[in-house]
Amino acid sequence: MLKLPLIKLEMNDRRRINGPPGGTRPAVFASHLESSSAADRARRERQPTELRKIFLKTGLIPSASGSSYLEFQPSASLAAARETPKSLIPPSSALKLACTVHGPKPLPRSAAFSPNLVLTTHVKYAPFAARKRKGHIRDASERDLGVHLETALRGAIIAERWPKSGIDLTITILEAEDDRWWADAPDSHDASWGMMNVLAGCITAASAAIADAHIDCLDLVAGGVAALVSDDSGDSSTTSPRLMLDTDPAEHRSIMSACVVAYMPARDEITELWLKGDSSKAALENGDARSAHEALIDGAVDAARGAYSVLGDALRESVLQTIQS
Amino acid sequence: MTSPATAAPSVPPSLSLPPSQFARLQPHAYLLAHLSPPPAMNQPSVRANGRAASQFRVTSANAGSLTHTNGSAVVRIGDTAAVCGVRAELLHTEDIASWSVSQSSSATNQSNEAGGQGTDAENEVDRAQIEDLNLLVPNLSLSTGCAPGFIPSAPPSALAQSLSHQILSLLHSTRLVKADDLRVWYQPPNLEHIENEMDVDGGSENRHPREIKAFWVLYIDIMIISLAGNAFDAAWASVLAALRDTKLPKAWWDVDNETILCSEDINEAHKLSLRGMPIASSFCVFEADAAAGWRAVVIPDAEEQNAEKQKKKGPQSRWILADPDGYEEGLTMEKACVVVDKENGKTVILKMEKLGGWTIDTEDLRQLVDISAQRWDEMKQILG
Amino acid sequence: MVGPTASLSNLHRADGSASYKCPATGFAVLGAVNGPVELPARRDALKPEEATVEVFVKPGNAVPGVGEKYVEGILRDVLSTVILRREKGLPRRGVVITLAIVGGEATERGDSYLTLLPALLHAAQLALISAAIPLPMTLATTLLGVTRSGEIIRDPSPAVAKAATSLHAISFSSKGHLLMNESLGRFDFDTWELVRQQAATICRGAATPGSDGDAAMGGTDNAHVDGFVRETVEDHLHRDYNWKLESI
Numbered sequence: 001m002l003k004l005p006l007i008k009l010e011m012n013d014r015r016r017i018n019g020p021p022g023g024t025r026p027a028v029f030a031s032h033l034e035s036s037s038a039a040d041r042a043r044r045e046r047q048p049t050e051l052r053k054i055f056l057k058t059g060l061i062p063s064a065s066g067s068s069y070l071e072f073q074p075s076a077s078l079a080a081a082r083e084t085p086k087s088l089i090p091p092s093s094a095l096k097l098a099c100t101v102h103g104p105k106p107l108p109r110s111a112a113f114s115p116n117l118v119l120t121t122h123v124k125y126a127p128f129a130a131r132k133r134k135g136h137i138r139d140a141s142e143r144d145l146g147v148h149l150e151t152a153l154r155g156a157i158i159a160e161r162w163p164k165s166g167i168d169l170t171i172t173i174l175e176a177e178d179d180r181w182w183a184d185a186p187d188s189h190d191a192s193w194g195m196m197n198v199l200a201g202c203i204t205a206a207s208a209a210i211a212d213a214h215i216d217c218l219d220l221v222a223g224g225v226a227a228l229v230s231d232d233s234g235d236s237s238t239t240s241p242r243l244m245l246d247t248d249p250a251e252h253r254s255i256m257s258a259c260v261v262a263y264m265p266a267r268d269e270i271t272e273l274w275l276k277g278d279s280s281k282a283a284l285e286n287g288d289a290r291s292a293h294e295a296l297i298d299g300a301v302d303a304a305r306g307a308y309s310v311l312g313d314a315l316r317e318s319v320l321q322t323i324q325s
Numbered sequence: 326m327t328s329p330a331t332a333a334p335s336v337p338p339s340l341s342l343p344p345s346q347f348a349r350l351q352p353h354a355y356l357l358a359h360l361s362p363p364p365a366m367n368q369p370s371v372r373a374n375g376r377a378a379s380q381f382r383v384t385s386a387n388a389g390s391l392t393h394t395n396g397s398a399v400v401r402i403g404d405t406a407a408v409c410g411v412r413a414e415l416l417h418t419e420d421i422a423s424w425s426v427s428q429s430s431s432a433t434n435q436s437n438e439a440g441g442q443g444t445d446a447e448n449e450v451d452r453a454q455i456e457d458l459n460l461l462v463p464n465l466s467l468s469t470g471c472a473p474g475f476i477p478s479a480p481p482s483a484l485a486q487s488l489s490h491q492i493l494s495l496l497h498s499t500r501l502v503k504a505d506d507l508r509v510w511y512q513p514p515n516l517e518h519i520e521n522e523m524d525v526d527g528g529s530e531n532r533h534p535r536e537i538k539a540f541w542v543l544y545i546d547i548m549i550i551s552l553a554g555n556a557f558d559a560a561w562a563s564v565l566a567a568l569r570d571t572k573l574p575k576a577w578w579d580v581d582n583e584t585i586l587c588s589e590d591i592n593e594a595h596k597l598s599l600r601g602m603p604i605a606s607s608f609c610v611f612e613a614d615a616a617a618g619w620r621a622v623v624i625p626d627a628e629e630q631n632a633e634k635q636k637k638k639g640p641q642s643r644w645i646l647a648d649p650d651g652y653e654e655g656l657t658m659e660k661a662c663v664v665v666d667k668e669n670g671k672t673v674i675l676k677m678e679k680l681g682g683w684t685i686d687t688e689d690l691r692q693l694v695d696i697s698a699q700r701w702d703e704m705k706q707i708l709g
Numbered sequence: 710m711v712g713p714t715a716s717l718s719n720l721h722r723a724d725g726s727a728s729y730k731c732p733a734t735g736f737a738v739l740g741a742v743n744g745p746v747e748l749p750a751r752r753d754a755l756k757p758e759e760a761t762v763e764v765f766v767k768p769g770n771a772v773p774g775v776g777e778k779y780v781e782g783i784l785r786d787v788l789s790t791v792i793l794r795r796e797k798g799l800p801r802r803g804v805v806i807t808l809a810i811v812g813g814e815a816t817e818r819g820d821s822y823l824t825l826l827p828a829l830l831h832a833a834q835l836a837l838i839s840a841a842i843p844l845p846m847t848l849a850t851t852l853l854g855v856t857r858s859g860e861i862i863r864d865p866s867p868a869v870a871k872a873a874t875s876l877h878a879i880s881f882s883s884k885g886h887l888l889m890n891e892s893l894g895r896f897d898f899d900t901w902e903l904v905r906q907q908a909a910t911i912c913r914g915a916a917t918p919g920s921d922g923d924a925a926m927g928g929t930d931n932a933h934v935d936g937f938v939r940e941t942v943e944d945h946l947h948r949d950y951n952w953k954l955e956s957i
């Protein structure tokens with residue numbers, strides 16, 4: 001019912017083809033109503049510090065000055081579901097996004113003078129990217145992602161080399177990450193955890209596209225995510241939360257807090273840091289003396305280092321290809 | 326291949342430009358030099374992109390890779406890439422303002438005789454339900470950074486709107502999706518025989534008429550990820566491939582909850598049974614001297630017979646290029662689009678469009694239909 | 710069969726205007742043309758050597774939607790070919806054509822707009838003539854439907870058009886070029902050739918080889934569309950120059 005105003009807004013969109021005027025309802029699965037125990041929860045099969053593989057390729061969109069395509073490796077549960085399809089409900093999803101850079105080009109006449117390169121970022125989910133159909137118009141979370149992404153990249157670009165110019169960076173998310181396992185009800189810790197993974201992917205892909213557009217940067221920026229999770233079904237107050245890198249929210253019962261960083265390894269600099277959730281009281285396991293915040297940031301940086309190596313490989317590969325041809 | 330810069334008559338030999346620069350500065354002369362190389366060079370006529378005039382770009386299709394869709398496909402035609410995702414949602418008949426019970430059961434008799442061409446009345450009900458209830462909702466987006474010039478986060482450009490409309494119009498006129506695939510039926514229980522017989526087939530005389538409780542609405546969203554000309558062919562192919570991949574869950578009216586419930590079992594889901602496989606092929610006409618018609622201001626091209634004679638004599642003055650890329654589209658005005666399907670080896674034309682110029686006529690269109698029919702065979706292989 | 714009616718220059722504020730009504734299909738269109746006008750500086754960078762043609766279609770009783778954008782694209786492509794966009798005074802300028810659908814059945818979502826095309830094109834063309842935009846030739850458009858039994862029907866009403874197996878909107882120039890073909894439905898090429906032949910007859914009169922447009926001017930054949938366009942313009946000119954004719 002909360003979504004109703006949004007639907008109504010789209011109904012009257014005369015620049016698009018509209019659906020039935022009365023609106024439609026997403027399918028409700030019978031098994032969902034009965035009990036969630038019927039289906040098996042997706043389970044993390046990676047080690048806490050083990051990252052998902054990232055597929056990253058640059059230069060796929062020739063009309064753009066720079067472009068990249070990024071895909072996360074499907075988690076074990078999703079891969080199994082793909083292998084032997086049984087249910088129409090996917091257990092989890094894997095990030096897929098395309099990024100393009102147009103420019104540097106002169107700023108429009110109407111724009112104010114700028115001695116530096118002006119970076120504009122747009123992030124848009126495809127309507128079919130998430131479990132819930134997304135609208136055609138950018139919503140608050142998409143704008144939010146755009147702002148975070150801009151901050152992450154602005155620190156890396158050597159902007160004074162292009163006065164009076166701008167670049168447009170556009171990311172289209174074809175498949176997003178879930179915020180939680182589909183059958184779970186939102187709990188007190190709940191937040192849009194999936195968005196943090198999406199941001200990490202956006203940062204890595206955007207950095208690759210900017211490099212592909214030959215725009216000078218201090219270093220490549222890689223995104224990484226770490227989270228404190230308490231998966232034990234028992235009384236979670238006694239067991240301490242565990243630090244996990246590159247968490248897939250669908251694989252965890254409860255994420256207490258998560259952190260995403262944009263990180264430049266060559267300068268050991270963080271250009272963007274986003275921490276969500278309450279981890280002030282959490283004590284780490286195994287006598288880890290670090291505060292939870294520190295551990296989260298360190299974890300996210302470790303994850304970013306992993307993404308950085310993929311980033312470097314992808315760019316090396318594309319450079320080799322251009323040299324050869 | 327030698328540098329086309331030297332092949333072009335308009336460039337003095339002393340000034341040598343790299344081909345890429347020449348292509349940008351003199352696009353028309355550049356393409357013309359490729360299509361009609363001087364006889365001395367002894368070269369075949371090819372387009373600047375290395376293709377023959379009626380050659381399409383390398384095409385690939387990949388279906389079912391997106392997790393959150395009922396059906397999806399990625400189609401690449403050269404450097405143009407379209408991603409299409411089909412999402413099905415339910416339209417309850419109680420949410421339809423103009424819905425009446427008589428309507429819901431009127432289709433009962435016809436739907437039993439599924440398959441084949443069906444009766445006229447059935448076709449009419451089929452058409453009316455899909456079109457009047459807005460069951461197909463295609464939207465194409467170019468605001469993906471697919472090409473410079475489309476401002477991201479701006480409302481759909483005129484081109485995007487026009488393409489969305491063309492796709493909807495073609496979905497309607499080809500009647501690709503069958504309304505019966507989209508209907509969710511409910512058989513009210515017969516109170517005389519309790520429960521047991523509810524799901525048993527046969528002996529339907531005593532039963533209440535079946536009624537439609539809901540329709541599946543297909544939201545067909547097409548994201549053009551990369552645009553390098555000929556967006557329509559790629560978009561339509563992606564829609565077709567995604568619809569062929571679409572699975573709808575088994576759905577039923579749940580009396581207790583008074584709502585529609587679906588089964589998540591993939592074995593109970595059904596695929597759409599589409600009517601044929603219409604394939605679109607687009608063309609554009611490149612003219613050697615585009616301004617020729619305009620220079621002779623008051624007396625434009627005389628009778629077409631005249632033009633036809635000239636065509637056979639002098640050097641070739643125009644080329645019909647199949648599957649134009651972005652560079653070629655920018656240099657041409659006249660375009661054509663043919664949508665064909667094949668039934669038992671016979672070619673059926675579903676759409677034939679030609680506008681923007683005056684050179685294409687009957688004989689050319691006949692050729693284009695033949696080329697489109699060949700393209701259909703090719704696409705059938707690709708779509709599997 | 711009741712022929713279409715048209716009148717020129719009914720609007721006073723526009724550079725040129727025309728109204729066109731086709732009783733057979735029921736569509737009535739009011740067209741206005743402004744041009745050559747200065748376009749915002751950004752846009753003329755597109756093609757410096759010729760005029761930009763812009764078309765706007767306003768449905769009678771609804772806000773314009775995606776369908777109008779689509780039909781605007783078709784009209785722009787077709788009308789661009791009959792406007793001398795490189796004539797003196799036209800390059801880097803714009804010709805703005807606004808067409809209001811004032812009568813006839815409302816278009817549906819996903820409509821092909823084929824039934825409307827003849828009325829829109831005729832109204833646009835007459836308005837262009839009224840605005841004295843240089844045209845190298847005129848165009849004539851017709852709509853033909855092929856029924857299930859294979860019969861070809863001229864100017865089918867919306868109901869007949871809906872039931873037809875295929876629908877064809879075909880435009881010819883006054884010099885006999887095929888300017889536009891929009892065919893939708895299910896048909897084979899032989900059917901289309903028949904349709905094209907009939908359309909040529911409707912648009913340009915009986916095929917008389919070698920007959921020049923100027924030669925036929927005296928005894929204009931009322932039955933074909935080309936003649937109708939010519940006659941409408943002639944009538945209008947006659948009225949406009951009435952004072953001059955009388956003074957001779």
